[in-house]
Amino acid sequence: MKERVFDVAIKHPIWVLLxxxxxxxxAAAGAKxxxxxxxxxxxxxEENPQLTSFESMQKVYNKSxxxxxIIAPKEGSIFTPERLAAIHELTLQSWQVxxxxxxxxxxxxxxxxxxxxxxxxxxxxLDPETLVQADxxxxxxxxxxxxxxxxxxISPEGHVSVVNITIQLPGINPVAEVxxxxxxxxxxxxxxxxxxxxxxxxxxxxxxxxxxxxxxxQNDFSTLVPxxxxxxIVAIIFLLRTFSGALATIIIIIFTILSTMGLAGWTxxxxxxxxxxxxxxxxxxxxxxxxxxxxxxFYELRQGEExxxxxxxxxxxxxxxxxxxxxxxxxxxxxxxxxxxxxxxxLGNMVAAGVMIAFVLxxxxxxxxxxxxxxxxxxxxxxKSALMDRLSAFVxxxxxxxxxxxxxxxxxxxxxxxxxxxxxxxxxxFDKTVPFRQATDFMQDNLSGLTSIEISVNTGESSGINAPxxxxxxxxxxxxxxAQPETDHVSTLTDIVxxxxxxxxxxxxxxxxxxxxxxxxxxxxxxYEMSLPYGLDLxxxxxxxxxxxxxxxxxxxxxxxxxxxxxxxLYKWFADNASQYTVQxxxxxxxxxxxxxxxxxxxxxxxxxxxxxxxxxxxxxxKSVRYGLISLLPNLAPxxxxxxxxxxIDGQVGLALSVVAGMTLGIVVDDTVHFLSKYRHARIDKGKxxxxxxxxxxxxxxxxxxxxxxxxxxxxxVLAQSSFKINADMGLLTAITILIALVVDFxxxxxxxxxxxxxxxxxxxxxxxxxxxxxxxTKTA
Numbered sequence: 001m002k003e004r005v006f007d008v009a010i011k012h013p014i015w016v017l018l019x020x021x022x023x024x025x026x027a028a029a030g031a032k033x034x035x036x037x038x039x040x041x042x043x044x045x046e047e048n049p050q051l052t053s054f055e056s057m058q059k060v061y062n063k064s065x066x067x068x069x070i071i072a073p074k075e076g077s078i079f080t081p082e083r084l085a086a087i088h089e090l091t092l093q094s095w096q097v098x099x100x101x102x103x104x105x106x107x108x109x110x111x112x113x114x115x116x117x118x119x120x121x122x123x124x125x126l127d128p129e130t131l132v133q134a135d136x137x138x139x140x141x142x143x144x145x146x147x148x149x150x151x152x153x154i155s156p157e158g159h160v161s162v163v164n165i166t167i168q169l170p171g172i173n174p175v176a177e178v179x180x181x182x183x184x185x186x187x188x189x190x191x192x193x194x195x196x197x198x199x200x201x202x203x204x205x206x207x208x209x210x211x212x213x214x215x216x217x218q219n220d221f222s223t224l225v226p227x228x229x230x231x232x233i234v235a236i237i238f239l240l241r242t243f244s245g246a247l248a249t250i251i252i253i254i255f256t257i258l259s260t261m262g263l264a265g266w267t268x269x270x271x272x273x274x275x276x277x278x279x280x281x282x283x284x285x286x287x288x289x290x291x292x293x294x295x296x297x298f299y300e301l302r303q304g305e306e307x308x309x310x311x312x313x314x315x316x317x318x319x320x321x322x323x324x325x326x327x328x329x330x331x332x333x334x335x336x337x338x339x340x341x342x343x344x345x346x347l348g349n350m351v352a353a354g355v356m357i358a359f360v361l362x363x364x365x366x367x368x369x370x371x372x373x374x375x376x377x378x379x380x381x382x383x384k385s386a387l388m389d390r391l392s393a394f395v396x397x398x399x400x401x402x403x404x405x406x407x408x409x410x411x412x413x414x415x416x417x418x419x420x421x422x423x424x425x426x427x428x429x430f431d432k433t434v435p436f437r438q439a440t441d442f443m444q445d446n447l448s449g450l451t452s453i454e455i456s457v458n459t460g461e462s463s464g465i466n467a468p469x470x471x472x473x474x475x476x477x478x479x480x481x482x483a484q485p486e487t488d489h490v491s492t493l494t495d496i497v498x499x500x501x502x503x504x505x506x507x508x509x510x511x512x513x514x515x516x517x518x519x520x521x522x523x524x525x526x527x528y529e530m531s532l533p534y535g536l537d538l539x540x541x542x543x544x545x546x547x548x549x550x551x552x553x554x555x556x557x558x559x560x561x562x563x564x565x566x567x568x569x570l571y572k573w574f575a576d577n578a579s580q581y582t583v584q585x586x587x588x589x590x591x592x593x594x595x596x597x598x599x600x601x602x603x604x605x606x607x608x609x610x611x612x613x614x615x616x617x618x619x620x621x622x623k624s625v626r627y628g629l630i631s632l633l634p635n636l637a638p639x640x641x642x643x644x645x646x647x648x649i650d651g652q653v654g655l656a657l658s659v660v661a662g663m664t665l666g667i668v669v670d671d672t673v674h675f676l677s678k679y680r681h682a683r684i685d686k687g688k689x690x691x692x693x694x695x696x697x698x699x700x701x702x703x704x705x706x707x708x709x710x711x712x713x714x715x716x717x718v719l720a721q722s723s724f725k726i727n728a729d730m731g732l733l734t735a736i737t738i739l740i741a742l743v744v745d746f747x748x749x750x751x752x753x754x755x756x757x758x759x760x761x762x763x764x765x766x767x768x769x770x771x772x773x774x775x776x777x778t779k780t781a
Contacts, residue, residue, distance in 0.1 A: 423596070
């Protein structure tokens with residue numbers, strides 16, 4: 001069957017080219033269906049318990065997606081008539097933002113005062129035109145001392161303020177909705193800065209985070225993919241010294257990417273932060289197939305073979321190992337289907353499809369292109385690779401030293417794997433060049449963190465929130481939560497009730513406490529709600545039948561471990577102090593805190609499954625259970641060593657890195673398969689002893705291995721330059737693992753083979769081996 005494929009590609013290259021163009025165009029047409037989803041919810045599967053809990057809370061209370069304008073005067077305080085007027089104007093303009101349902105700022109904060117027997121509820125800054133400097137001390141004192149505003153809408157020092165817009169996206173067309181909101185937000189930003197050049201304005205909030213996912217990914221796509229193309233062109237031209245080979249390889253890469261992305265569009269995939277890196281990964285892997293075929297093809301040409309015969313020989317030699325490496329790489333990426341995060345499943349499926357498309361094109365279109373393109377090679381009956389000759393001589397001569405020393409090095413690196421912490425910080429998914437990260441860091445340093453946790457406390461009875469026992473429980477919990485070291489702000493119903501109680505007693509500070517009568521509490525809240533303007537009601541804190549209320553805690557930017565530990569403390573407090581109430585805790589940041597740990601657990605199952613399947617395939621392909629088992633060590637060691645090194649680089653394994661072991665498992669098999677297949681060919685088909693077989697393997701495939709490793713490492717290092725930390729960390733650790741894999745296959749696998757594969761007729765002295773290596777000339781079948 002494969003000979004027929006080779007015949008068609010070599011004898012009818014134009015027809016193969018035309019057929020390939022037609023099929024690729026048909027596949028690529030599906031790319032028009034690809035859309036980019038920037039909603040952070042795409043990272044969570046529908047059955048994710050934290051997402052389920054959060055969505056159920058969103059149905060009870062108002063949605064909490066938001067945009068935050070962070071206002072920071074370059075000098076001085078927020079509290080000047082001009083700056084409060086500017087905040088007042090920005091607050092009014094913010095109501096024009098699409099899908100906005102609420103706007104909160106210090107100027108429209110609903111301040112309550114008693115006037116005789118009446119309760120007056122009005123904006124803190126009702127008419128900015130009447131403000132004078134003499135009003136500023138009073139307004140500053142009110143704002144910075146009110147627990148509902150302090151560290152939420154205004155910094156304790158009064159030098160930074162926030163206008164917070166609550167956004168309720170319809171979810172009908174998420175691709176257009178977020179950009180629509182952000183476009184209006186940036187218009188308002190530009191207008192504000194133009195009118196107030198002495199003030200800095202930052203943009204944060206969950207909607208801006210969603211948009212940053214999209215912008216960072218699209219920016220990477222527009223910069224990293226062209227950079228990778230350049231690296232591939234330069235690498236092939238300079239390392240293989242062939243312009244025609246580079247051109248053919250680039251065509252294969254372009255066709256593979258177009259087909260992969262087009263088929264993804266036809267099958268209903270959508271793009272996300274992780275999956276948009278598919279072209280870079282596919283491009284990197286597609287190069288490996290072409291390089292192996294080119295290396296053997298040029299070797300045969302230099303031996304004086306005619307072009308078509310040399311190409312056929314190269315295809316025969318490389319068909320099995322290229323197919324095997326493509327299949328194992330696809331299996332490794334398919335193991336990502338065990339991930340708990342859909343974008344990583346999509347990345348795995350898209351890359352797996354791309355790898356197999358690259359294989360098909362490399363044995364059909366690639367040889368057809370090589371037949372059509374002019375290729376000139378000077379015959380050279382004896383071709384030597386000085387570097388590979390010296391390396392093989394060194395490995396064979398020092399095998400008794402290399403095997404134990406490499407074993408020690410591997411173990412020394414692996415021992416640090418458990419020291420990595422399973423941790424994540426979703427704010428740091430973006431590097432410091434991303435405006436969202438800059439805004440969030442500034443907000444953390446000057447006001448409060450972005451980490452928030454929502455706690456719903458349900459009484460189980462209608463109007464149960466007015467019961468003194470319930471209010472006292474909320475108050476005790478709120479005070480306890482405020483005392484926690486990581487807490488920046490607590491928004492709780494009891495602060496409103498205490499203030500209303502004080503107001504209704506002539507603003508006597510002695511009555512800044514909870515009412516002891518259920519009816520009084522109910523009356524106060526009813527009177528207050530009736531006085532609130534549209535959009536500033538209590539629906540974000542109370543459910544419809546007043547049976548539950550929501551407390552929102554805002555905290556410093558916490559890592560995932562810190563958030564999970566805090567969540568446990570929250571549940572424990574209620575278990576110890578208020579077990580009669582039903583408590584639900586959820587938030588987007590808490591969802592991200594749990595996803596990394598859940599993903600690691602699920603990926604361990606996927607890696608185990610992939611390892612068993614890959615080992616089975618290797619045993620069949622190499623026609624030897626023994627070689628299949630031997631291959632396990634060099635295939636498992638690189639990923640383990642990579643994570644050991646990662647402890648010294650970062651020491652934290654989160655959502656991004658939880659999929660790396662599965663990804664790299666399939667990729668690192670490539671080197672092992674090619675080396676073992678050539679070694680086995682020399683041992684069985686050529687009758688060489690183990691040392692000579694190692695020498696043959698180095699000479700025939702060593703150069704191709706280090707070239708493909710160079711391209712792979714370069715490709716993933718390009719991905720490591722991403723401003724999106726998920727992609728950057730994934731790229732860096734994968735590059736490290738692939739480089740380690742080459743070292744292991746060059747310095748550990750050959751001594752291991754010579755140790756396990758030796759016999760009495762195979763024992764030769766180091767001196768004889770060295771002599772054979774220096775004297776022999778290598779030929780590739």
